[in-house]
Amino acid sequence: MSEQILTEHISSYVNFSEEELSEIACFFDIRSYRKKEKLLHAEKRCDTLFFVAKGCLQLYFIDDLGNPKTTQFAMETWWLTDFLAFQNQRPSNFYVETLEKSTVLSITFSKYQELLEKFPKMEKYYRAILETAYGAALMRIKYINSLSKEEMFFSFRNSFPEFVQRVPQYVLASFLGLTPEYLSEIKKK
Amino acid sequence: MSEQILTEHISSYVNFSEEELSEIACFFDIRSYRKKEKLLHAEKRCDTLFFVAKGCLQLYFIDDLGNPKTTQFAMETWWLTDFLAFQNQRPSNFYVETLEKSTVLSITFSKYQELLEKFPKMEKYYRAILETAYGAALMRIKYINSLSKEEMFFSFRNSFPEFVQRVPQYVLASFLGLTPEYLSEIKKK
């Protein structure tokens, strides 16, 4: 079931036969995780790329004071990892953890290389995905540098209302770059 | 000369014959620009992707108060555009402008599509470039959410010392998300 989420997503970018799609699916491990399970540990070699079939993941780090800070969320059909560390097979700068019960497809770095070698059309798929992700990251930096914390919250809630319901408020606060206390104050208005 | 910067860069990721490389180069327009020339205008359809062969570009927007804010720099061998708008052929959210006399290779969206169709190996090149760019953007967001403005400056200067010399201080300030006045104060120490 879960691999179908992936193969359908791939099919919306590139044309593959049913046969090819099931071959592609074989490159991935499928696993379900409980809430708050770690899929990737900071400092450990970043060897895995994740695709969310169901549920929600976060990419986060621990700051000087020991508080977790969320850098990126990933919901259904999103890819997640520390891409820089993954590409260079270096220690990860981030943790990846479930925010809720989730089903995730994982691919190791070497399998990822094999996959791209065996199905060069997958390059096109990832190129498109990464164009979107990088473009969105540039927009996010634009927002960070132009909106107040209050505007950040309302603009985010406006774009992703379901999402604001779905994740704990202190996680959302750390993603938006403000304190849970201040977020609480903003919501009061 | 300038197309060689591009073809050498491509060659460091993917193997192409000399012939193929010169065919690839034909998809691009090469032009030199003076300092402070606009290559892409906000609100106008984002139809072009830029590669810096020489010099330096910035991606920026104008905030509520009319001040330009730099979101991204691009130096030699970097690619730049509003990737989200480019991909969807929508109006750009950013301006692209030279920070110094620069030589730039430009490719339109339709030529980019043709290029990828004719040379599918270029998908691999762009996939790799975008993996790096997106990975770096995640790291940048990590820095924004963990360093003070002062630490931002020293950490940036530590990583890119030549660059700090190269761009005007008020542009650097807007890129780092602080005021020129405060940056000046930080440097005094």
Next chain:
DNA sequence: AATAAAAATTAAGCTGGTTTAAGAAAATCA
């Protein structure tokens, strides 16, 4: 070399957002 324009500095007053700390509400678990 003189003039004008752009960029950088300095300093004082101010504010958006943090910190700290304690209590209330909600979720989880035996």
Next chain:
DNA sequence: TGATTTTCTTAAACCAGCTTAATTTTTATT
């Protein structure tokens, strides 16, 4: 179902970084 832990709220004191405005330095133009 009650006990425990986790999450959310409230409020006051505080500060990193901004605003404003005037001066100096640097760069560009003739």
